[in-house]
Amino acid sequence: MTRFPYDQFAKDYLKELLQPLGEVETSRKVPAEIREIDVYFVPSFQSTSDTIELGLLGKIAAEPALIEPFRNAATIAEVRSCMNKLFDVFAELKRQTKSDKNRITESDLPRLWIFSPTASESILAGFRTNLDEENWGIGVHFLGDYLRTAIVAIHQLPCTEETLWLRILGKGRVQQQAIDELEALPQNNPLRSKAIDLLLNLKTTLEFNQNIDEEDRDLIMRLSPIYEQKLAESKQEGIQGERRNVIENLLRVRFGSLDAELRVIIEPLLALSPEEFTPLLLQLSREELLDRFL
Structure with missing residues (x-):
């Protein structure tokens, strides 16, 4: 490299x-x-x-x-x-x-x-x-x-x-062992997230580099599963973000605004599929929604 x-x-x-x-x-x-x-x-x-x-x-x-x-x-x-x-x-x-x-x-x-x-x-x-x-x-x-x-x-x-x-x-096995330990850290560790993001940036840079050696290829292969997982997480976060917007908009249409009580029921509603939460939001009254999800 x-x-x-x-x-x-x-x-x-x-x-x-x-x-x-x-x-x-x-x-x-x-x-x-x-x-x-x-x-x-x-x-x-x-x-x-x-x-x-x-x-x-x-x-x-x-x-x-x-x-x-x-x-x-x-x-x-x-x-x-x-x-x-x-x-x-x-x-x-x-x-x-x-x-x-x-x-x-x-x-x-x-x-x-x-x-x-x-x-x-x-x-x-x-x-x-x-x-x-x-x-x-x-x-x-x-x-x-x-x-x-x-x-x-x-x-x-x-x-x-x-x-x-x-x-x-x-380098080599020393770095790969460290990456294993990095992955094993708690998900909410802020240093874990920063380090992984920078390693994935390095992976992308290496993939565009024509002069890489075997150790660099091994590093790319080691980081590939982390990249795929990060991609899947980002996609899931995007889906959850879209669902949240739909739920918030439906609540605003039904009840005029989102107060503190209605905001509390958003998280349990997110656990449902759109096919499940949409009819509930359209048919149940405010009191019925609060009784069901609080």
Whole structure:
């Protein structure tokens, strides 16, 4: 797959999930030269339950962050390029604070998070990364403190609810497992709905792309049943919406307006077929309808 469809999905996905927690800017230009940061995030100071719901991603979002997600394993050159962007941001912030006469501390500086579907031992060793299992668990590899950089090896993350929102950005079996877990979440989970909608947008983009590999085809196949179900739900919602309009119009014609009592009986009427509710609405009096459905 060309990188663009996945890049756009990752940016949109992270923006949707992180927006409740603070200010999110995608494709932020770095002044030093024409380069872009995939996602630049600054947390808001108000606490929110979304931080907990996002698990490890929410923990990452507790401080300013540059986020660079990769579809394929980040190479040495790509890690260095991401770090160059980070240092350019440091320089930009220093210039801004100098003009504002405010001092910037280390904790004010953003941390670079490189989301890589896999990371080889040679890459991790070459950048002298270290784990902090007590605070971050397995799969999160930190470079030296003053480099303010971490590589998240998504394939190493444990299959827990806390890591779900990061594993969605994985690849192959890791991503497919995460999609299974996403589907299993309660239907009323707002993050579930957002993630599924964005995954289906990715599926549509991939289907129009001629240069896709076997993993992309597998992803399309995995998302197809979700797409069909979503289509069926939308169709059913459309039918229910039409029925609701018919019932409301019939009630208005019969009784002049829809007051609170009449509105209550709409839901039980929707459980009936048009052949069943139409004669009832045309023949029964107001009192008879209320007695029957309240």
